[in-house]
Amino acid sequence: MQEQYDAAGVEQAAQAYWDEHETFKAREDATREKFYCLSMFPYPSGRLHMGHVRNYTISDVIARYQRMTGKNVLQPMGWDAFGLPAENAAMNNGVPPARWTYDNIDYMRGQLKSLGFAIDWSRELATCKPDYYRWNQWLFLRLLEKGIVYQKTGTVNWDPVDQTVLANEQVIDGRGWRTGAVVEKREIPMYYMAITQFAEELLADLDDLPGWPEQVRTMQKNWIGKSHGVRVGFPHAIDGGGVLWVFTTRADTLMGATYVAVAAEHPLALHAARDNPELAAFIDECRHGGTSEAEIATQEKKGMATGFTVEHPLTGEPLPLWVANYVLMGYGEGAVMAVPAHDERDFEFAHQYGLPIKPVVLTSAGGETPAPWQAAYAEHGVCINSGQYDGLEFEAAVDAVAADLAAKDLGEKKVTWRLRDWGISRQRYWGTPIPMIRCAACGDVPVPEEQLPVVLPEDCVPDGSGNPLNRNEAFLACTCPRCGGAARRETDTMDTFVDSSWYFFRYTCPDAATMVDGRADYWMPVDQYVGGIEHAILHLLYSRFWTKVMRDLGLTQANEPFHNLLTQGMVVAPTFLREGADGRKQWINPADVQVSTDDKGRPVAATLKADGQPVTMGGIEKMSKSKNNGVDPQALIDRYGADTARVFMMFAAPPEQSLEWNDAGVEGAHRFLKRLWAYAAEQGEAGEAGEAAPAGDLAPEVQAARREIHETLRQALIDFGKYQFNTVVSACMKILNTLGRLGDAAGAAALRREGLSILLRLLSPVAPHIAHHLWRELGYGEDIVDAPWPVVDEAALARDTVELAVQVNGKLRGQIAVPADADKAAIEAVALAEPNAVRFIDGMTVRKIIVVPGRLVNVVVG
Numbered sequence: 061m062q063e064q065y066d067a068a069g070v071e072q073a074a075q076a077y078w079d080e081h082e083t084f085k086a087r088e089d090a091t092r093e094k095f096y097c098l099s100m101f102p103y104p105s106g107r108l109h110m111g112h113v114r115n116y117t118i119s120d121v122i123a124r125y126q127r128m129t130g131k132n133v134l135q136p137m138g139w140d141a142f143g144l145p146a147e148n149a150a151m152n153n154g155v156p157p158a159r160w161t162y163d164n165i166d167y168m169r170g171q172l173k174s175l176g177f178a179i180d181w182s183r184e185l186a187t188c189k190p191d192y193y194r195w196n197q198w199l200f201l202r203l204l205e206k207g208i209v210y211q212k213t214g215t216v217n218w219d220p221v222d223q224t225v226l227a228n229e230q231v232i233d234g235r236g237w238r239t240g241a242v243v244e245k246r247e248i249p250m251y252y253m254a255i256t257q258f259a260e261e262l263l264a265d266l267d268d269l270p271g272w273p274e275q276v277r278t279m280q281k282n283w284i285g286k287s288h289g290v291r292v293g294f295p296h297a298i299d300g301g302g303v304l305w306v307f308t309t310r311a312d313t314l315m316g317a318t319y320v321a322v323a324a325e326h327p328l329a330l331h332a333a334r335d336n337p338e339l340a341a342f343i344d345e346c347r348h349g350g351t352s353e354a355e356i357a358t359q360e361k362k363g364m365a366t367g368f369t370v371e372h373p374l375t376g377e378p379l380p381l382w383v384a385n386y387v388l389m390g391y392g393e394g395a396v397m398a399v400p401a402h403d404e405r406d407f408e409f410a411h412q413y414g415l416p417i418k419p420v421v422l423t424s425a426g427g428e429t430p431a432p433w434q435a436a437y438a439e440h441g442v443c444i445n446s447g448q449y450d451g452l453e454f455e456a457a458v459d460a461v462a463a464d465l466a467a468k469d470l471g472e473k474k475v476t477w478r479l480r481d482w483g484i485s486r487q488r489y490w491g492t493p494i495p496m497i498r499c500a501a502c503g504d505v506p507v508p509e510e511q512l513p514v515v516l517p518e519d520c521v522p523d524g525s526g527n528p529l530n531r532n533e534a535f536l537a538c539t540c541p542r543c544g545g546a547a548r549r550e551t552d553t554m555d556t557f558v559d560s561s562w563y564f565f566r567y568t569c570p571d572a573a574t575m576v577d578g579r580a581d582y583w584m585p586v587d588q589y590v591g592g593i594e595h596a597i598l599h600l601l602y603s604r605f606w607t608k609v610m611r612d613l614g615l616t617q618a619n620e621p622f623h624n625l626l627t628q629g630m631v632v633a634p635t636f637l638r639e640g641a642d643g644r645k646q647w648i649n650p651a652d653v654q655v656s657t658d659d660k661g662r663p664v665a666a667t668l669k670a671d672g673q674p675v676t677m678g679g680i681e682k683m684s685k686s687k688n689n690g691v692d693p694q695a696l697i698d699r700y701g702a703d704t705a706r707v708f709m710m711f712a713a714p715p716e717q718s719l720e721w722n723d724a725g726v727e728g729a730h731r732f733l734k735r736l737w738a739y740a741a742e743q744g745e746a747g748e749a750g751e752a753a754p755a756g757d758l759a760p761e762v763q764a765a766r767r768e769i770h771e772t773l774r775q776a777l778i779d780f781g782k783y784q785f786n787t788v789v790s791a792c793m794k795i796l797n798t799l800g801r802l803g804d805a806a807g808a809a810a811l812r813r814e815g816l817s818i819l820l821r822l823l824s825p826v827a828p829h830i831a832h833h834l835w836r837e838l839g840y841g842e843d844i845v846d847a848p849w850p851v852v853d854e855a856a857l858a859r860d861t862v863e864l865a866v867q868v869n870g871k872l873r874g875q876i877a878v879p880a881d882a883d884k885a886a887i888e889a890v891a892l893a894e895p896n897a898v899r900f901i902d903g904m905t906v907r908k909i910i911v912v913p914g915r916l917v918n919v920v921v922g
């Protein structure tokens with residue numbers, strides 16, 4: 061066996077072996093328990109970053125571990141290949157998005173393969189291929205028939221200079237990213253998926269997902285946002301008269317409403333603006349603002365009075381009607397009854413515009429008029445200043461108010477959802493074509509199923525001036541399926557979240573002639589899904605929705621797609637910077653910096669390698685382009701090999717926690733593998749066959765070492781089950797140390813053999829290449845991935861003797877060693893003879909002896 065550890069050679073050979081033997085090809089087998097291990101598929105952005113490597117290493121360790129414990133494992137891989145970055149790249153270098161995407165896939169596939177992941181590559185898919193996205197189109201048409209897909213107008217960002225729709229991320233501070241022009245909002249017809257029809261089920265079924273992080277379930281729950289409240293009507297005489305409806309979760313505060321506010325797009329606001337140019341200008345300004353909820357929550361509260369009033373439904377008192385930028389048109393009724401004494405937003409607004417504030421709930425902050433605001437004012441409590449409702453608790457008050465409103469036909473209890481239907485139309489080129497045809501005579505007509513897929517031309521090069529499909533005659537021209545006349549294709553494409561909502565189904569049967577076939581029922585649901593927390597809401601919610609839709613169409617028996625979810629922590633690294641004369645920060649990559657540390661290894665100062673001059677240390681942050689603190693995993697793999705990268709990643713932190721990059725840790729991982737190699741090389745000479753437990757009498761120190769190894773194994777098996785791989789790696793290190801200390805006493809050679817076989821199997825999910833190589837080299841067997849998972853030998857755990865403390869009347873007086881199987885009488889006899897204890901017992905009467913097995917003997921004398 062070679063003396064030196066040559067990672068590259070070992071890894072290439074192992075990978076070639078796996079390829080040749082199709083080791084990781086997954087086969088459906090109803091007689092075996094399956095395990096579907098999935099990681100979130102990558103966007104083919106160009107090259108792997110450290111976050112990818114961590115994500116895929118975690119799932120690979122899980123997949124390999126499950127396989128070694130006997131499961132029939134499927135671990136697939138593919139590409140989330142549609143999306144905006146490909147179009148941006150095309151604009152920058154004139155290459156069609158398809159070329160750029162396929163090139164990136166080829167490069168990144170090579171990178172993934174070099175990491176030795178146990179992936180069934182025969183199931184690889186890319187969402188930009190027609191044989192995948194045709195099923196997006198097919199399902200779209202099925203859902204259109206069922207009314208789950210429908211058309212309505214939606215608001216988009218319009219760049220007036222480029223004459224194109226912008227994605228939200230292309231709008232920076234209200235301006236188009238390329239032109240700098242002020243972005244307008246436009247209403248255009250779009251397709252929606254009625255995810256709200258599934259809101260109740262999507263919420264309720266979160267309870268069936270105990271294998272998901274609590275945090276993710278909470279985020280989903282909040283996103284769905286089921287809210288119990290009351291719809292309250294405020295009669296008015298505006299525009300011929302009517303009732304203004306609001307939604308409130310605090311009907312108990314109705315007596316404290318001092319004004320009513322509507323969203324800028326509300327019909328009453330638009331009516332009021334008709335002969336109020338100032339209000340019209342304000343409404344226009346609101347329209348240009350951001351549309352995201354986060355933006356609305358943080359923006360400055362602004363509003364304007366309409367000059368109208370509405371009538372309080374219970375007291376008849378006139379309340380001023382305002383237009384306010386914090387009221388959303390898309391939620392509830394697009395209007396609020398404002399209670400500044402108990403709602404922070406209303407308080408801020410009232411304070412700013414001098415509107416009255418009337419406390420109506422006794423909270424822990426007291427019953428006075430708030431100023432300044434305290435969180436406690438929003439608490440539930442007993443009604444005060446509320447006439448007949450005084451003294452009622454929250455629920456009783458809501459019930460009473462709702463009943464009184466109902467009697468006047470001005471209210472009822474209502475459930476409101478935050479969840480909106482999913483708008484899937486994108487005015488972009490690089491996505492799944494929406495399978496519709498526009499006919500001047502017949503309107504929008506679905507593409508007949510037999511004409512699917514509608515193939516996206518792959519040679520377009522977007523130039524920023526809108527969707528190139530709009531200028532592509534070959535794509536556009538078609539005949540209307542209904543009247544046979546000349547027609548044009550829809551050029552909108554689908555949101556790429558559609559692509560990622562069901563790719564895990566397709567992996568189970570990538571060559572199926574239908575969307576899915578029976579193989580999906582064998583593999584689904586996914587047993588373990590691994591990915592980033594940034595997908596905690598939309599991707600997971602859409603996938604759950606899509607699964608339920610497929611279930612209703614009879615395509616799957618699965619009710620939920622992902623049984624267990626692991627959200628891996630971020631990879632973080634130190635940041636370094638210099639500030640330019642203009643105050644601009646210039647971020648410097650950690651690779652270009654020399655860090656000096658104090659005697660405890662803590663970084664104290666840093667200099668730029670290039671000029672030896674100091675740089676500022678900016679603290680630890682998530683690896684990102686913007687802070688230039690990314691470390692390229694390829695450099696790491698090239699230098700140390702995949703196994704070192706994998707061991708470092710698994711050893712440095714448990715999967716869910718953030719992992720701090722550090723070069724010393726990488727070198728430590730590499731040293732461990734080199735030590736393992738060197739140790740194995742020594743053993744190779746001895747070359748016995750098999751891996752049986754040592755037989756015959758073992759010298760005491762060998763027996764102790766064996767006990768240590770099996771105790772370590774026992775803990776490592778528990779940790780594996782908890783996916784706590786960092787302690788598994790340390791167990792491997794510990795075993796190597798124990799083996800390294802063994803001399804030549806009786807049984808030592810056999811224990812070396814057994815111990816190394818345990819170590820290699822424990823380590824093989826983490827460092828599969830070296831484990832594969834050494835397993836074969838040392839003659840343990842053909843392929844370690846098919847070796848039986850190590851088991852603890854209970855006999856090895858037994859101790860010959862146990863140490864017991866001896867107490868006399870509860871005071872520690874001595875220590876004894878007795879045979880592990882000694883009975884109570886034997887233990888008592890030894891304890892009573894312990895020389896020091898004897899001094900306290902002599903001359904006394906022994907009244908009682910208490911033996912706590914494994915711990916102590918207490919002699920009670922008097």
Ligand code: ANZ
Pocket residue numbers: 287307308309310313386387388389390391392393394395396397398399401402403438476
């Ligand atoms: C009066 C009130 C008094 C409210 C109070 C809160 C506290 P959730 O729980 O998220 O459903 N609201 C209703 N529609 C709105 C809209 N379109 N835009 C902005 N805010 C709106 O929130 C429900 C509460 O949010 C409602 O209860 C309403 O304010 C506000 F002490 O009504 B509340």
Ligand code: ZN
Pocket residue numbers: 499500501502503540541542543544545547
């Ligand atoms: Zn027609």
